[in-house]
Amino acid sequence: MVGELAGNYSTVVLMFAFGIVAMAPALVISRMISPRKRSNPVKFLPMECGQVPSGEGRTHFMMQYYPYILMFVVFDVMAIFLYAWGSALLEIPKIATLPMMGFLAIMFGAMAFALYQSGRRRIW
Amino acid sequence: MSVIAPNFKLSEFIKSLLDNVFWIIFIVVLIGIPAIMMILFVIEMPVIDGELLTPFLALTWIADPSRILPIVKAFMATDIFRVMAFPGFGFAALLAAGTIFIERKMLAKLQLRVGPFYCGKFEGILQLMGDGLKLISKEIIIPAKADKPIFWAAPVLFVAAAAAFVAFIPVAPGWVVADVDMGLLGVFAVIGFFPIITILSAWSANSKFPFIGGIRALFQMVSFEIPLILSLLGVVMLTGSLNLSEIAASQSSFPWIVFLPVGAIVFFITMLAELERIPFDLPEAESEIVAGWLTELSGMMYGLVQLGTYLKLYAFAALFVVVFLGGWNGPMVVPPFPAEILEKGIELGPVTANIPGLPLFTQDMLNGTLWFVLKTVGVIFFILLPRGVFPRIRVDMLLSLGWTKLIGLAFVNIFIALGLLYAGVLGPGGLQ
Numbered sequence: 001m002v003g004e005l006a007g008n009y010s011t012v013v014l015m016f017a018f019g020i021v022a023m024a025p026a027l028v029i030s031r032m033i034s035p036r037k038r039s040n041p042v043k044f045l046p047m048e049c050g051q052v053p054s055g056e057g058r059t060h061f062m063m064q065y066y067p068y069i070l071m072f073v074v075f076d077v078m079a080i081f082l083y084a085w086g087s088a089l090l091e092i093p094k095i096a097t098l099p100m101m102g103f104l105a106i107m108f109g110a111m112a113f114a115l116y117q118s119g120r121r122r123i124w
Numbered sequence: 125m126s127v128i129a130p131n132f133k134l135s136e137f138i139k140s141l142l143d144n145v146f147w148i149i150f151i152v153v154l155i156g157i158p159a160i161m162m163i164l165f166v167i168e169m170p171v172i173d174g175e176l177l178t179p180f181l182a183l184t185w186i187a188d189p190s191r192i193l194p195i196v197k198a199f200m201a202t203d204i205f206r207v208m209a210f211p212g213f214g215f216a217a218l219l220a221a222g223t224i225f226i227e228r229k230m231l232a233k234l235q236l237r238v239g240p241f242y243c244g245k246f247e248g249i250l251q252l253m254g255d256g257l258k259l260i261s262k263e264i265i266i267p268a269k270a271d272k273p274i275f276w277a278a279p280v281l282f283v284a285a286a287a288a289f290v291a292f293i294p295v296a297p298g299w300v301v302a303d304v305d306m307g308l309l310g311v312f313a314v315i316g317f318f319p320i321i322t323i324l325s326a327w328s329a330n331s332k333f334p335f336i337g338g339i340r341a342l343f344q345m346v347s348f349e350i351p352l353i354l355s356l357l358g359v360v361m362l363t364g365s366l367n368l369s370e371i372a373a374s375q376s377s378f379p380w381i382v383f384l385p386v387g388a389i390v391f392f393i394t395m396l397a398e399l400e401r402i403p404f405d406l407p408e409a410e411s412e413i414v415a416g417w418l419t420e421l422s423g424m425m426y427g428l429v430q431l432g433t434y435l436k437l438y439a440f441a442a443l444f445v446v447v448f449l450g451g452w453n454g455p456m457v458v459p460p461f462p463a464e465i466l467e468k469g470i471e472l473g474p475v476t477a478n479i480p481g482l483p484l485f486t487q488d489m490l491n492g493t494l495w496f497v498l499k500t501v502g503v504i505f506f507i508l509l510p511r512g513v514f515p516r517i518r519v520d521m522l523l524s525l526g527w528t529k530l531i532g533l534a535f536v537n538i539f540i541a542l543g544l545l546y547a548g549v550l551g552p553g554g555l556q
Contacts, residue, residue: 011203011302012310015291018207019284023428027280030260030424037263044268046331047419057269057330065343068527072346075531079353082538083309083366086357090364094546104535115528 067118071111078107170198197484203301211295213287219500220434225252227508234512259427267420271328278325279421279428285317286435293442294369296452296492307368308360311443312353315398318436319345322407322417329420337416340519341400341407347526348397354534355390358541359447362550368443372451379450383544387537388448390530392506395440397526399433401507403514404522441503442496449499452492460487 046053085100169177177195185195199205206212225240229247232239240248266275292307292314294300304310319342326338360366362383363374381388397404408416421429445451517525544550 008304009302009310011207012288012291012304012314014203014207015212015301016284016288018213019287020280022213023280023283023431026260026424026428027264027276030262030264034261034263034423041268043265046267046269046329047333047414048331049414053331057267057332058327058335059332061335061339063339063343068343068347068523071527072350075350076353079350079357080309082354082357083360086361086538087364087366089361089545097542097546108535111531118527 067114071114071118074110075107193484200484206299206301207291211293211299212290212301215295216287216290216435216438217431219438219497219504220431221252223434223437223504223508224430225249226504227511230505230508231512256427260424262423264423264425267329267331269330270420271330274324274328275420276425278321278328279425279432281321282318282325282432283428283435285314285321286432286439288317289314289439290435290442292368293439294372294446294451295442295496296489297369297373299489299493300369303367303369305365305367308356308366308371311368312349315349315352318398325421326417329417331420333414333419334417337407337409337413337419340413341417344397344400344404344406344522344526347523348394348530351390351526351530351534352394352398354531355387355394355537356447357534358384358387358537361538361541362545368446372446372453375450376453379448379453381448383550384448384537384541386533386540388444390533390537391444391448393530394526395444396507396510397522399437399440399507401437402511403517405516406519406522409516437504437507438500441500441507444503445496445499449503451499452496454491454495454498456487456491458487458491458494 046057081103082100089097164179169179171177175181177198182195185192200210208214228251229239231237240251242248243254244250266272289311291301292304292311294303302310322341322345323338326334326341329335359371359380362380363371365371365374400407406416408418413419418426418429
């Protein structure tokens with residue numbers, strides 16, 4: 001596991017590039033053989049179910065998601081730490097699990113507090 | 125009665141044909157042959173059966189059918205073949221296309237309809253091809269105020285990201301595009317690209333419905349990423365490896381779903397949410413926001429996003445199979461190859477052709493692929509089934525489900541794995 005080369009991942013990049021190379025011609029061919037009529041400017045308005053669109057397309061939009069974003073930033077990193085511990089679990093002594101349990105306990109407390117705060121919508 | 129070509133003249137038709145032939149020969153001689161020479165000068169030719177493959181040798185082998193097989197075998201061992209055809213893009217796209225057809229027929233049966241019926245002689249089996257031709261010949265309409273480069277690039281990037289996800293999936297022993305030690309982390313990294321592509325496409329459309337749908341998709345994918353990552357940790361703890369091939373190989377006696385059913389259930393639910401499928405299809409809710417972040421995509425752009433979605437569906441189902449259901453492991457059902465084919469060759473009536481190295485694939489590989497495809501199709505069936513059964517849930521229900529219940533269950537799964545390991549049931553000294 002240690003000392004893996006970044007070059008081993010070149011096939012993933014190759015696959016990504018093949019996805020682009022294989023699929024971009026579909027758009028190009030479609031552009032070549034499909035009709036293109038610019039007769040009506042209404043056609044190029046954004047779709048609003050038949051109404052004449054009003055206002056900007058990109059508006060400020062209140063989603064009240066900030067507590068979850070903060071939790072995501074913390075827990076995503078925590079999950080990767082857990083992976084570092086979990087993938088080496090068979091090789092480390094059993095006593096090394098205790099600090100990890102302490103870490104999880106702290107994280108559980110923090111998460112419970114964050115969920116409680118996310119329920120209080122007024123403060124966001 | 126209309127005539128297709130009213131001013132048709134045979135002499136001009138032949139002249140245009142000859143014109144084309146002339147230009148083809150001209151371009152091939154001036155550009156094609158020098159280009160082939162330059163490419164042959166640069167690339168390294170493989171060594172096949174102890175002989176360096178020179179272009180001259182390759183041409184003589186192509187003339188002799190019994191000697192093509194080593195070339196084909198050498199080609200099948202290259203990265204190019206793996207990326208384009210077998211464990212990579214071609215295989216996944218084939219399964220994805222089959223999934224689209226089966227989904228339409230199965231939903232129709234669930235709702236007492238007929239589904240695709242007329243296209244093709246048997247049960248509308250050519251419907252998908254017809255849809256593809258229709259999509260590719262439709263006009264692509266882009267909103268006037270859209271960010272055109274990003275808007276054009278988003279569907280292609282979506283398909284490419286799904287293809288990069290497919291690259292990590294081992295189909296049979298040794299048959300995987302990217303056999304890397306951090307395969308599972310690579311999968312998480314690629315999954316992280318989908319919300320970005322979605323929100324880019326939605327933002328660049330400069331329209332309200334895509335914007336709302338894109339924000340919903342972003343929040344949903346972000347919410348369910350943590351239970352997704354945590355639900356696979358139990359398997360990693362018991363296997364001690366992040367390599368997906370090793371995880372699949374570790375389940376030769378029993379699949380991990382036997383010991384970690386909680387993790388499998390959590391992973392399945394997060395999978396439905398990441399794929400934006402019913403009951404979690406809030407980003408594409410037809411009855412609320414038209415088609416969500418796909419609203420402004422038209423023609424082939426919509427087709428590409430659909431292809432990417434189903435590639436992603438195949439990749440998630442295959443990941444479930446590899447991690448929880450044992451991957452390619454299963455009883456040997458492929459009959460052994462007869463010995464005379466391996467040693468003597470094939471007898472076709474009076475002719476006996478001695479073809480060395482005839483079985484292109486080994487028995488293990490065929491058996492593994494068979495079991496992998498069977499299990500994957502089963503998981504895909506269970507992914508498709510809720511669409512005909514469940515209603516859509518609300519956003520707040522989705523959030524509370526993802527952030528409280530699923531994360532809690534994922535930790536329960538981790539403690540189950542830890543208990544099994546330290547009680548000595550699994551791991552070193554236990555079963556296996």
